[in-house]
Amino acid sequence: MAAGLTERNKLRTRREMAEAAGRLFLERGYDATTVQDIADAAAVSPRTFFRYFPCKEDVVTAIASASMDDAIDHLGEYDENKTLRSVLTTMLRAVLAPVGDNSTRARGFQFMLRETPALRGRWLEERRKSRDRLADALAPWFGDDVDPMASRLLAGTVLLVLDEVMSRWADDPSLADPLGLLDEALRVLGEPLIPAGGQ
Amino acid sequence: MAAGLTERNKLRTRREMAEAAGRLFLERGYDATTVQDIADAAAVSPRTFFRYFPCKEDVVTAIASASMDDAIDHLGEYDENKTLRSVLTTMLRAVLAPVGDNSTRARGFQFMLRETPALRGRWLEERRKSRDRLADALAPWFGDDVDPMASRLLAGTVLLVLDEVMSRWADDPSLADPLGLLDEALRVLGEPLIPAGGQ
DNA sequence: GTCAACTTGGCAGCTTCTGCCATGATGACA
DNA sequence: TGTCATCATGGCAGAAGCTGCCAAGTTGAC
Structure with missing residues (x-):
């Protein structure tokens, strides 16, 4: 439990580096903040920074993807009493609720x-990992021996929903939190994306 | 029509730069190929390389996203006699068919x-632009005054399908082209991603 | 034939990121 | 408590991506 002094210091x-970076990024922008700036603010050397974060972009993704990882992990084991819709709703709410705080x-x-292409690329890359983990967690709901295409597509689309909801929320200052936008998006997933029709 | 010597030279x-880059990337890998290598192979200076391609990754995306752009552009105007499924199938086939060549x-x-994270990030970023353009092109099929959520989600999911199909094709050397995998993926889009069920 | 516009190359410089080694702190064991 | 292996850190040098600036050569219009 004590976990050692070294471990706690690390x-x-x-x-401290993540906080300093987040603060500086929001203050002056991502590109305008150098690793040297972050290192100075956290009272470490740039060399140490790169030992904790493989690249500059990873500070942001490390901060922002933590809640997502938790939410997927807490999605838990397969329970046939829970519907796919209910577990997805729970997960998305868990991710979106803290946003309002x-x-x-x-x-x-x-x-x-x-506004930062490099950051968005890295972010999408992280999202992709989340998609894979979510697809694995959702697979049991589709049955064991079925082709994993359906679960992978659903996982990907659910993350698209999350993306869309967050983006709209950010653009509408009158919304306190993005939860209100979720229901409509989830409703869309309950219907065929391609409406029934001719060949 | 003559378009000028300067323009043709450019x-x-x-x-030549794109071809040299593509060849070198495939030969020795993306990271192991420097911009200097590409510039040497194309008989220009590195400085000139960066005048044509804003960053190293853009050579790859410029090559690979051209067919996608074409396919979306040729999706054409809204025609109420064409179903959503048919235009999407046409577009995806147009993108996937040349792959077998x-x-x-x-x-x-x-x-x-x-295998190249930086490249994949940049690629996903490019994909995102395609999604926006595709969503705009698909919007008329959803009606004018409807919330654009549905078309945006469909566009995103269609590109997920493309991604999935290409990935599986690449892993299965027995497949000549990825077209055979397309039908099943499109079938999934014709059904609700979240099966009907309790709340 | 002349001149303006433009393309290119080279140079200096910044930033991200890595390998290497010395230094100092931590923690285990006697 | 003393000793020693381990490990986190810092500093240094350097590669690679990328940009601004200016000189030189080419193109194309009059």
Whole structure:
């Protein structure tokens, strides 16, 4: 439990760097903040920064993807009493609810992602990993011996929904949190994306 | 029509750089190929390379996203006699058919994308632009005054399908082209991603 | 034939990121 | 408590991506 002094110091260093980076990014922008700036603010050397975060973009994704990882992990084991819709709703709400707690910061991050191509690429890349993990977690609902195409497509589309909801929320300052936008998006997933029709 | 010598020279230079880059990337890998290498192979200076391609990754996306752009552009105007399914099928076939013509190269690119995080991020970023354009092109099929959520989700999911199909094709050397995988994926889109069920 | 516009090359410089080694702190064991 | 292996850190040098600036050569219009 004590976990050792070294271990605690490393956690603290990591947290201080992430906080300093997040603050500086929001203050002056991602590109205008150098790793040197972050290192100075966290009282470490740039060399140490790169030991904790493989690249500059990873500070942002490490901060922002943590809640997503948690939500997918807590999706839990397959339970035949829970419908696919209910577990997905629960997961998405778990991810979206905290956004309202610090909406200024969350909006800031959202806009920063939009305006910084390098960051958005890295972000989409992270999202892709989430998609794979979500697809695995959802697979049991589709049966064991079925082709995994359906679960993979659903997982990907659910993350598209999340993306869409967050983006709209960021653009509409009158919305306190993005939860209200979720229901309509989930409704769309309950109908065929391609309406029935001729060949 | 003559278009001027300068203009033709620029096109030639651009093509030579793209070809040299593509060849070198496939030969020795993306990371192991420097911009200097590409510039040498195309007999230009590195400085000129960056005048044509804003960053190294853009050579790859410029090559690979051209057919996608064409396909979306040729999706054409709204025609109420064409079903959504038919225009999407036409578009996806237009993108996937040429893959079989040079399958070795296409597989090489696919694996390169997989193994190079920076490239994949940039690729996903490009895909995102395609999604926006596709969503705009599909919007008329959803009616004018409807919320654009449905068309945006469909566009995103169609590109997920493309991604999935290409990935599976690349992994299965027995497949000449990826067209055979398309039908099943499109079938999934014709049914609700979330099966009907309780709340 | 002349001149303006433009393309290219080279150079210096910044930033991200990595390998290497010395230094100092931590923690285990006697 | 003392000793020693381990490990986190810092500093340094350097590669690679990328940009601004200016000089030189080419193109194309009059």
